[in-house]
Amino acid sequence: MMATIGTPTSRVDGRAKVTGAAKYAAEFTAPDLVYGVVVNSTMPRGRIVSIDTSRALAVAGVIDVLTHKNRVKMAEKDDDYRDDVAPENGAPFRPLYDDKVHFNYQPVALVVAEDEDTARFAATLVAIDYQAESFTTDLQARREQAIKVDKPVKPRGDAVKALAGAAVRHDAEYFIPAEYHNPMELYGATAVWHHGGKLTVYDKTQGVQNVQRYVCSVFGLKSEDVQVISPFVGGAFGSGLRPQYEVALATMAALKLQRSVRVVLSRAQMYGLCYRPATIERLALGAKQDGALAALTHEAIAMTSQHEAFSRNDIGWGDVLYRSETSRATHRLAKLDVPTPGDMRAPGAATGVYALECAMDELAVALKMDPVELRLRCYSDEDQDKGLPFSSKQLKECYRQAANAFGWPKRSPEPRAMRDGSELVGWGMASGVWEALQMPFASRIVLTANGHVEVSSAASDIGTGTYTIVAQVAADMLGVDIADVTVKLGDSTLPQAQVEGGSWTAASISHAIVNAADDIRARLLLIALDMPDSSLKELKRDEVTLVDGAIASIADPGRKIAISDVMRHGGLERIEKERGSDFAEDDKHAHNTHSAIFAEVKVDEELGIIRVTRVVNAVAAGRILNTKTAASQIMGGVVWGIGMALHEEALIDHRFGRIMNANIAEYHVPVNADVHDIKVIFVEEQDAVINRMGIKGVGEIGIVGVAAAIANAVYHATGKRVRDLPITLDKVVS
Missing domain, CATH: 3.30.365.10 (Aldehyde oxidase/xanthine dehydrogenase, molybdopterin binding domain)
Known part of the structure; x- marks a missing residue:
């Protein structure tokens, strides 16, 4: 067996993606699934005076039209619902919360119907009257009113004086316009309603546990009643770090109708989400x-x-x-x-x-x-x-x-x-x-007697190759072939993980895997030392490694025992260990x-x-x-x-x-x-x-x-x- 870390290893999830076996948030189904289509505001600031939904509700197949007037109960204070990457004193936007319009393309209603085409047509029939207020969307027009924000960058010396006395000077202004993520996969969520009020929510996100906490806090749900799953993400680039409004709307509709609901945003509607600021x-x-x-x-x-x-x-x-x-x-x-x-x-x-x-x-x-x-x-x-x-x-x-x-x-x-x-x-x-x-992540490893390894974590793979590097690290740390490693990611019930962003996931999850593998190696050594005529007698934990399906001496690779023999001696079908990344402060x-x-x-x-x-x-x-x-x-x-x-x-x-x-x-x-x-x-x-x-x-x-x-x-x-x-x-x- 060859070590795979540092090698050009092909994606372990590649076949699933190119054959269509990989399922994304808007591809999961349920027997009673209905479809929601968002109605967006057509003005940037003001109040909703009235919403006439009668024509939409008259369309055959339309089940309901949700607005701020008939939605389910939501958290009223910002402190009651935050996400892991919210700005200071900030919180995710609450769709359909009240009659205020904060920006163009803001969601102001959700039409729910038996099929998506019907919902999309009926959405065009929702009539809304607004009371417009003055607004501005021009950065240049507001630059003089810009407020200073604290940043951890300290001044050093008198830069103004030094600049004035410099032999050569350059002073110029540069401008970067607003840019949008435009991931290939549209933002979508499928909220599956279960008997008793439990929900399984499939969402396009970079952090399933972040979305779970958000959904529970916004709608007052118990964490054990909401499972968020996102096994594959068709690109995100940061747009999925915070919960987007499709997951709130799908959950809201599922709770109100007690049915499974899917909400998928159009490409144009995704321009009402986050972006790189101008x-x-x-x-x-x-x-x-x-x-x-x-x-x-x-x-x-x-x-x-x-x-x-x-x-x-x-x-x-x-x-x-x-x-x-x-x-x-x-x-x-x-x-x-x-x-x-x-x-x-x-x-x-x-x-x-x-x-x-x-x-x-x-x-x-x-x-x-x-x-x-x-x-x-x-x-x-x-x-x-x-x-x-x-x-x-x-x-x-x-x-x-x-x-x-x-x-x-x-x-x-x-x-x-x-x-x-x-x-x-x-x-x-x-x-x-x-x-x-690097951030605190956790992983769970299960090693079975037949040499198979399962690694699981709530971490996401947004297309960067997390499945593959998890498989690589686990294979090398446990001495098995990468083909014998199964990876489970993107499920809120799995071991703790931060959102996938900031380029921290590879380092963070790899060390959680290494730590769990260390514990498995220690357990195997303890059993091996108890075996009659053990070739590993007197060796300590840091003196052995797992390689080619055996536990072996690092100094003398000939001193080894097959892992299957060790587990048989210990009467074990499997060894399971869960550990965090445990980074030391530097x-x-x-x-x-x-x-x-x-x-x-x-x-x-x-x-x-x-x-x-x-x-x-x-x-x-x-x-x-x-x-x-x-x-x-x-x-x-x-x-x-x-x-x-x-x-x-x-x-x-x-x-x-x-x-x-x-x-x-x-x-x-x-x-x-x-x-x-x-x-x-x-x-x-x-x-x-x-x-x-x-x-x-x-x-x-x-x-x-x-x-x-x-x-x-x-x-x-x-x-x-x-x-x-x-x-x-x-x-x-x-």
């Missing part, structure tokens, strides 16, 4: 003639809703990446009449590092210095805000390997100096950084992943059409559990970075507070023709401090810095600096 980023850099930073200031102004103050860390990444004598960072929020924003892949870093890395490129131009050389001269070996060294940081090696693979030394530094026929060629680069987080180091991104663009000189023809992304993220699925994560992040740089933008008509391109036809995302050569390099990085396996996680780091590298390449190709995303042809040729 953000204004202002960067000012002051440098000495040799490139050393004397000052760094970063101000972010982001949009949020009127009812929640959502924000993430846009402003602290400069202190992590670059050494600067002084720094100052502030974060402000503009409250608008919109849904609450949410986490989207690398929240805060994708936006903040975009602005930072574009500013560093502009500083390099002002200094007439190579962008890589500038970053090396400003390189920081510690998180300056925390005053802590990194547990590991191989960013210099990322620069070296990515630059060599890309061919960076051949770059002509002057803009518009490189051509390929009628196209201008541009080369740009950027740094990437993300947090290396307040002496900063924990981060790092990357270096090099991008090539080709720009049609006359038309301004931009193609990203090559990207090299070198990543230092500790021990890589599965080089195949991890590389896919980085590639996916690069593709999203291409979208962020060149395509994605929610267009809001501020006269109506409504998104005009709430569909995938007009909300542009990269397609196959937009994606060319992507090379992923994993830089070897040993980290004995962060955790016993040296795992960091790769879900987020793949997108960070990609948009900046492309934007910098566009400048190099054209000589035109575009600071507001996306970079469209009109901005290049104007």
Whole structure:
């Protein structure tokens, strides 16, 4: 048997997904299943004066129309219902709670019918009168009224004074529009009603136990009466960290009608959910003639809703990446009449590092210095805000390997100096950084006498490959073939798990598995030592390992006993152990992943059409559990970075507070023709401090810095600096 950790192992759930055997939230059925279709508001702020449901109720097959007037009882105070990732003093939006309208596309009614087509038709017949109130959805219009929010980023020195006295200065504003997740699977929930009032809820979510707690708190249900299941998720990217309103509506209808109910949102309705907030980023850099930073200031102004103050860390990444004598960072929020924003892949870093890395490129131009050389001269070996060294940081090696693979030394530094026929060629680069987080997870392992292993946890797999790395770690820790491992995930009745996000799941669940496997090994050794003429006599727990279906001495592999013989001697059919991840607190180091991104663009000189023809992304993220699925994560992040740089933008008509391109036809995302050569390099990085396996996680780091590298390449190709995303042809040729 070969060890699988660190190898390019194919997904263990791949066959189920490509054959259709994998079932998603809206594919589970029940004998009495009925269908709910949401009616959304058509104005951004005000009150509902009246709702006329008579025409809808007259349609054959319509069972009920739920509104704020006839819904079941819900929690009245925000403190009575929160979710695990709610902003401070925030709580998930309560659909159909009262007559207030907070944003356009807010759900205001639910039509329930015997079939979905009937419900969809009847929903068009619900007539609603509103009392409109003044509103604004424009971040620029509210920027002066933005409120400051506390962020754990401390000022260092007098950055304003240092900036004024710097030999070379750069000061500019960058803009990132609101972006939407657009996962392939639509948001949907199937609430199955059982006799006695118990519910099984199938929901598209990144955290089944989070949804269970939310549903129970909102509707006053007992935890033992609600089971939430989400075995497979067709993409989420952060949109499923918080419970979305479809699960509340499906549960509400099931409780009221005492029938099983399915609610699936349309693609357009998903634009009324969370999103990456539009953000204004202002960067000012002051440098000495040799490139050393004397000052760094970063101000972010982001949009949020009127009812929640959502924000993430846009402003602290400069202190992590670059050494600067002084720094100052502030974060402000503009409250608008919109849904609450949410986490989207690398929240805060994708936006903040975009602005930072574009500013560093502009500083390099002002200094007439190579962008890589500038970053090396400003390189920081510690998180300056925390005053802590990194547990590991191989960013210099990322620069070296990515630059060599890309061919960076051949770059002509002057803009518009490189051509390929009628196209201008541009080369740009950027740094990437993300947090290396780990959270308390638990796993249960069952080892049977015939050598089969079952691993279970409430953790989710949102398409990142969690099923596979769980199987890999369990197989290697228990000395069995990966084909003999069954993995169960995404069920609220399984051992505790946090939501899947922040790139923390791989490290967190792997250590829970290792700890449970340790306990199984200890139990097997205890039995083995009791066996007559045991070859493992006098060996201790840390002196044996499980390999090839046997418990064996690490120092002398010939001293071994088959696990089946050990369990037979102990009279055991199975051994079951459940353990948590048990991470030790480390307040002496900063924990981060790092990357270096090099991008090539080709720009049609006359038309301004931009193609990203090559990207090299070198990543230092500790021990890589599965080089195949991890590389896919980085590639996916690069593709999203291409979208962020060149395509994605929610267009809001501020006269109506409504998104005009709430569909995938007009909300542009990269397609196959937009994606060319992507090379992923994993830089070897040993980290004995962060955790016993040296795992960091790769879900987020793949997108960070990609948009900046492309934007910098566009400048190099054209000589035109575009600071507001996306970079469209009109901005290049104007």
